[in-house]
Amino acid sequence: MTHLECSLCNRKYEAGKTWNLCECGGPLLVRYDLGKLRSAWSRDSLVSAPDNMWRYAPALPVTHETSIITLGEGMTPLLHAARTGERIGASDLLIKDEGLNPTGSFKARGLSCAVSMCVELGLKRLAIPSAGNAASALAAYAAAAGLEANIFMPQDVPQSNFIECKAYGAKVTLVDGLISDCGRIVAERRQAEGWFEISTLKEPYRIEGKKTMGYEVAEQLGWELPHAIFYPTGGGVGMIGMWKAFAEMEALGWIGPERPKMIAVQASGCQPVVQAFEEGAERSQFWKDASTVASGLRVPKPLGDFLILQAVRESGGTAIAISDDELIDAGIQLATEEGIFVAPEGAACVAAAEKLIRSGFLKNDDRIVIYNTGSGLKYLEAYATRFPRTASGETDKLGGLITPR
Ligand SMILES: *Cc1c(COP(=O)(O)O)cnc(C)c1O
């Protein structure tokens, strides 16, 4: 790592110091001496690298190996979904199953990197506003590092997230509001409390952890990127991160200039990026009354909206919204067909892929990678609505309720 650079005004910031946003309000991106790295690091050397995301450590910001806090995140399976693919007309459909990460979501990647950097920079009291999974991941990695985690989340977050955070020993405050309200509270109290704020993109290292999804998909596909990537977009960190990873890998000489179509998938009840994309706008507008069971997508105004929209447009991708009913249907159908129980966010991508193949936006033989960002097990309340335990009239029959005599 050489320095940080503002994604809006290009102002540079010194490495080895604590930063949040640029003076201008823009998110900071980590920069490396890729020319030097190119001669020191080859993709072939990965054969003997650790079996987690830290295999890409030369392109991550941590300088001392002893700072690394890992729970085994990354190197998740890339699974061929043949039956679902056949049904929706996609002969090469792959699911990157991020639900197998520690804490059951890909947030583990971002928080492993962010918490490791807190260790390196000597930060001890951490705070985060979260729609759910980022809180669980911060709580776990802070516990692993022996640091304090202060968590603010909407009171209606999935039960799994609340219980996990408590079990990991975090200080949890439930907020009668949205993640944007949680963000405001953390920003207001941070100085007086001496907290370091780990909000999405206000902290520059979560994106570095999440970008490893880009390195990994390239490595798992033999350094040939797919035709399209479906990404469930809330704050868009993974999308921005992967786009950055592709540029870095090209500078390292690991891949060519081809890029996948980046497809931002949102929920109908909260689709600021889709709206901005359709209007041709550079920034999104605050989505009022945001509501969806896909809690990771309930981000009414992503801070990095312009970076998401850049990646989508430069790649020739698109943005699409899926209703809660459609995405829960798609999740159950995928589980039945493939044995993969995905988070509603991942399920939205399956429904989106079906639509974009039907519309002709994608070809039947395109290689498609869907990011399932979390495990369905974290969203039992959302799926439970489809499976009442005692459906009336189903007593005493197989698949219903039986009373033993
Ligand atoms: C946070 C989250 C998302 C959205 O991730 P971003 O990178 O912020 O867009 C999607 N799915 C799940 C399961 C999440 O927890």
Ligand SMILES: [Zn+2]
């Ligand atoms: Zn700036």
